[in-house]
Amino acid sequence: MSYKQIKWLILVIPTLTIGLWEYVRHQFLLPYISMDMGNWLATVIVFTVTMIFLTQLFSMLEDMQEELKEARAAKAALEEREKIARELHDGIAQSLFLLAVQVDLLDKRYDGEAKEIRGFRQTVQEVNGYVRQAIASLRYPASADSLPWMELMQSLPADLAADTGIQAEWSWNLPEEKLSPKEKVELYASVREALLNIRKHTDAGRLWITAREEGTGWSCVVADDGQGFREEALRQADKFGLQIMRERADEMGWIFELNREQGRSVFRIHKEEER
Structure with missing residues (x-):
């Protein structure tokens, strides 16, 4: 049942209930019950129908609103994660790539003989790997x-x-x-x-x-x-x-x-x- 249908049922059911009761009352029950008793029964009938049907409809409506709220929150979280991933890629990841290129050039200049440069290059590569791993993880859906x-x-x-x-x-x-x-x-x-x-x-x-x-x-x-x-x-x-x-x-x-x-x-x- 759609959100729109539930809203219309909530509006229509009490009206149809009181209308049907008044029709039955005036067509068939008028000789048997007084006006005051009929008015009192109308209140009881509308309340009973409301408790039986409308409470379920309100519950369905609340569930749909909660699902919609969760979907919006999940979408917002995904958009934020994608934004962070994009900023990491365009900022830190690109900078690390440039740094790795510069370290490679420096290592070639010294013919790979500088142990410190080799260690620094390995560190840059590891950090670059962790950043790209983080970017990939951010692009997974956030919902469990x-x-x-x-x-x-x-x-x-x-x-x-x-x-x-x-x-x-x-x-x-x-x-x-x-x-x-x-x-x-x-x-x-x-x-x-x-x-x-x-x-x-x-x-x-x-x-x-x-x-x-x-x-x-x-x-x-x-x-x-x-x-x-x-x-x-x-x-x-x-x-x-x-x-x-x-x-x-x-x-x-x-x-x-x-x-x-x-x-x-x-x-x-x-x-x-x-x-």
Whole structure:
């Protein structure tokens, strides 16, 4: 039922009800009920019809207005995200590209012998990658319901395996209902960053992704059989991705761990039980 039809029904039903009652009253009931009783019954009938039908119509109208409000908010959020992505692309990303070109020219001038220049170039390339990754993320719909979250999560190791041949084992026993919309976004970004680090730095052949409930809390673990990083890597100036992961976990109130366990690099996010 359309918004316009609901409004017309709200206007017409009371009128039709009182009109039908007055017709029946004067045609068939006039010898049996008094004028005062008829007026009192008219009030009761209109009130009863209103409670039975109009309250449902008002509820439908409110639901439609709420959906329209949410759609407008989602559209505004998408437009704002697209605006931010465009500003990042036209500003920071372009500046980083120009900086990378200038560093390449400087490196050629010194025939690649300056170690500091090579390190600086690598840092610029990493930052450029993170910025472009952020731009791509901003251009995804902001609504948690716009894309199936579990399909997005499962696509991460699948895409990594398709691109690199790294075999991934998936064991996910964490219901979506356990996470708020913001937690879903941040957990997805964290796992994606962990897989990006595995791809770029660890030379791994296999990885394991597990998640499970722990009382009223939960944990998510990404492990690989590559060389990986130790905890002190978080304090290195050029490990921007790891620092971002730590900051994201701190902001969400999660516990962040990065260790070597039994020959594996283990990235773990843990949310403690609510008390």
